[in-house]
Amino acid sequence: MMQSDTLLHVANVSTLLVCMVLKFPQIFVLLRAKSTTGLSIKSLVLELIGPLLWYIVFVTYQMYYDYPPPTYLEYPILIAQDVVLLLLILLYGGRLQDSLLYSVVFVVGWRLLTVEKWIIDFAMNLCTFISAASKFAQLQCLWRSKDAGQVSALTWALATYTCMTRIYTTVVTTGDMQVLVRFIAMTLLNLWVLLSVLYYRRHGCSPIKED
Incomplete structure (x- = not known):
């Protein structure tokens, strides 16, 4: 029992610590390159909307x-990092004016959520779908460009690790199937993106620019 408690504590603390710097490698890559080559703006928007909705829904659901x-303290930290990433993507992509629209969408979306159980359950499933869609958008961007560009492999590796630890903490603490299914799906998709990035880095394919 003591060993199990220690492992659970290590999993929770390590996940929180990793999430505190999860997006830093990607942020530093963008700041250094001042380019969005290989990054999908659509993916980043979905990746930001997903965690924002997911955090609000997840906290309400957990409480x-x-x-x-x-089991959910890392989400505010991830949201803050995603906001910085999105602003950088919009800035270097020449679409900084879109940030106002996204802000309105986030605020309105938050206000529409209630504490009704059926809405919480529906929102949980919807957030899982949005998060999965963001991973597929990034994969599609990689497949089309055949170039890892400014995509940080370390960020995706850390994301894979945190999802794996959350599978363990969910099984040990709550056993909630909705949460468990989400983290299993995210682990597989994060790993898929990571392997794709490593593959294109290794093969050094020439980029095909998107319109």
């Missing part, structure tokens, strides 16, 4: 079922 706070 409703009285789940332990250490």
Whole structure:
């Protein structure tokens, strides 16, 4: 029992620590390159909308079922990093004016959420779908360009690790199937993106620019 508690504590703390710097490698790559080659703006928008909705829904969901706070404390940190990433993507992509529209969408989306159980359950499933869609958008961008460009392999590796630890903490603490299915799906998709990035880095394919 003591060993299990220690492992759970390590998983929770390591996930929180990793998430504190999860997007830093990608942010530094963008700041250094001042380019969005190989990055999908559509993916980043979905990747930001997903966590924002997911965090609000997830916190409400966790509190409703009285789940332990250490299982979701990393989400505010991830949201802040995604906001910085999105602003950089819009800035270097010449679409900074779109940030106002996205801000309105986020605020309105948050206000529309309620504490009704059926809405929480529906929103949980919707957030999983949005997050999965963002991974496929990034994969599509990689497949079309055949170039890893400014995509950070370290960021995707860290994301894969945090999802794997959350599979363990979910099984040990709550056993919630909706949450478990989400983290399993995200682990597989994050790993897929990571392997794709490593593949195109290794083969050094020439980029095909998107319109």
